[in-house]
Amino acid sequence: MTTPADSPAEAPVRIVRARRITTLEGRDTQVFATVGERVAAVGEQAERYAALPGAETVDLGDVHVVPGFHDAHCHPTTLAQTRLRLDLESGDTATPPRARIAARVAATPPGQWIVVERYNPRADPDGRLDRAALDALSAEHPILVIHFSCHMAVAGSRALELGGFHDDGAVPTGGDLGRDAAGRLDGWIYEGAWFDQWYRAAGEPSYLPEDAPGDLLAPLAEVFREFQSFGITSYCDALTAPKELKLYQQAREQGLLTMRVGMLIWHRYARTLRDAGLHAGFGDEWLRVVGVKLMVDGALAGGTCLCQDPYRAETGSDNGLQLMDDAELAAAVLAAHSAGQRVGVHANGDLAVAKVLDAIEAARAAYPESRVNHRIEHCSLVDPALVGRIRAAGVTPVPFGAFVHGHGAKLRGYYGDARAERACDHRAFLDAGVTVGGSSDHPAGPLGPLLGIQTMVTRRTSEGDVLGEDRRLTVREALSVYTAGSAHATGESHLKGRIAPGMLADFAVLGDDLFASDPDGIGAVPVLSTWVGGRRVWEA
Incomplete structure (x- = not known):
């Protein structure tokens, strides 16, 4: 613990006061000190720091201070890229998707891509888009419309051709291709195929x-400000590739990295990490490999997750999709575990969760150290x-935080009442003594x-x-x-999630x-300001 006697002279000292400070480390208090x-x-120990030369008192007043929120699974770089595309969830949302796409077609030279983000077919007043609808808008442009879940997309004929999809082609492993009544591709590309x-x-x-990383720096900085306006100080970018890693490195080099970032690296690049000897936690307090x-399997709200009991899936089948076969999954988990790398395995349905546990249990048995x-x-x-089994295997689940609110009707529609009422079951995990991470999966969720x-x-839906x-x-x-749960999920419990001596001074101020x-x-509780490393990075 740092004491006044050994505080670095160059490090700013602040005494932070508020009506209520929830530390999640013992009792609530009204004061803490940062160096x-x-x-x-x-608490009382913090008052000693007020006597130090140059100590600054920050009196926040009649507010509630909490540890900074840590989103353990979201997709900020995807969101930054979305800002350079046609985003159906922003701008003129009252105009139907077809009309917005038509306007983009008119403004785009023939032959250039038109990529559309965050499409919700159930909210489309003109009905679900398909290949024919996109071809009617333009046969000269490759048009791709990405579902809000990011687990599927619908493409026009030119975009299908560029992706190597043909009417008489084979269905890709771990995915599916939609077809019309005549057996012709209808434009929909599901899961592994996508x-x-x-x-x-x-x-x-x-x-x-x-997009060049430099083109994404300004949109990424906007994403940081949006996240900070919600009191988020840290997040885990849950699907990154080398291009995203380069983007974050550039953001840091240019002084734009005002949030703490963890990354889950897409498994196609895992061997490169292993060959370099990088294990979970490589990096520092600002940028690290999680x-x-x-x-x-597929998407919960998209109706493609893999379940023990059948349901009417979005693909038209009686169950969701398995993206990796059992042998491939077991080999990938074993390779990561043996190298000290954490796996973050996407699994929504109970059958998919069971398969992941099979692989993790086998890896732990092979390399118990x-x-x-x-x-x-x-x-x-x-x-x-x-x-x-999750508790016995020492696994950290990272369920959706607000999906029950945002997608409750879809959950009942796909999975029935009994399964929907147990979806995202934080209660069951906590009662079993399992630490749980909090996540939004944004932009797929609120x-x-x-x-x-x-x-x-409340477990209350938007309806x-x-x-x-x-x-x-x-x-x-x-x-x-x-x-604290999210900090555990990213292997950072020693750094984040609580306001306690030795922890990073990341906190949110609530009205x-x-x-x-x-x-x-x-x-609807207002966020008044957000602080990272004892420095205010956002203010209402």
Whole structure:
């Protein structure tokens, strides 16, 4: 612990005061001290620092200070790229998708790509887009419209051709291609078929036009400000490739990296990490490798996740898709585990979760000396037996925070009442003694951690329905999920998630007391300012 006697003379000293400070390390307090980027003392011990020469007192007043929110699974670089494309969730959202795409076609020279983001077919007043609809807008432009879940896309004929998709072609492993009544491709590209285009292996030509990292710096800085406006101080970018790593490096070199970033590297590049001897946690407090990203099944809200019991999937089949076969999954997990790399495996359905646990249990048995906590991303549909296995294997689930709020009707529609009421079951994990990370999966889900906390506390959907009343958390439990729980998920419990001596001085200032707020209004609690390393990086 840093004391006044050994405080570095060059490090700024601040005494932070507020009506209520929730530390998640013992009792709440009204004061803490920071030296440089770290918390030095909390409570009465912090008062000693006020006597130091140059100590600054920051009196925040009648506010509630909480540890900075840490989103353990989101996609900020995808969001930055979205800002350079046609984003159907921003701008003139009242205009139907076809009309917005037509306007983009008119403004784009023939032959150039038109990439559209965040399409929700269920909200399209003109009906679900398909190949014919896109061809009617333009046969000269390659048009690709990406589903809001990012797990599927719909393409026009020219875009299908550039991707190597043909009416008489084989269905790619781990994916599916939609077809019309005549057996012709209808333009829809699902899961593995889509991801193999989106993240091609190193050395392969890119499917979509590449944005230079320099072009993405300004949009990424805008994303940082948006995240900070929600009180987020750290996040894990849950699907990154070398181009994203270069982008973050440039942002840091140019002084634009105002958030702490962890990265899950797409598994196609895992061997490069292993050959370089890089294990989980390589990096520093600003930019680090969290682990390797794998995907076993599809999307919860997109209706393509792999379940034990059948349901009417979005592809028209009676179940979702398995993106990696069992042998490939087992080999990838074993290779990562043996090298000390954390895996973050996307698995929504209960059958997919079981397959991931099979692979992790086998890897732990083969290399018991490696104790890194592996992750299951989303881990959306589980039963008591799976929860028990998760605890025994030392796995950290990272469920969606606000999906029950944002996609409740879809969950009932796809999976039925019983499964929907147990979706994103933070309660089951906490009751079993399993540490859980908080995540938005933004832009696939709502970003705000406070809305995520509200959803975990109320289990109320945007339609006013309640999914699983007995699955509710307390406010303190939900706050801990989005702070200390997320820090555990990224292997940073020693640095983040609490306001305690030695921890990074990352915190959010809220205009209302979370513990005194109406549970259904937690998402509307104002964020007044966000602080990273003891420095204010955003203010309302």
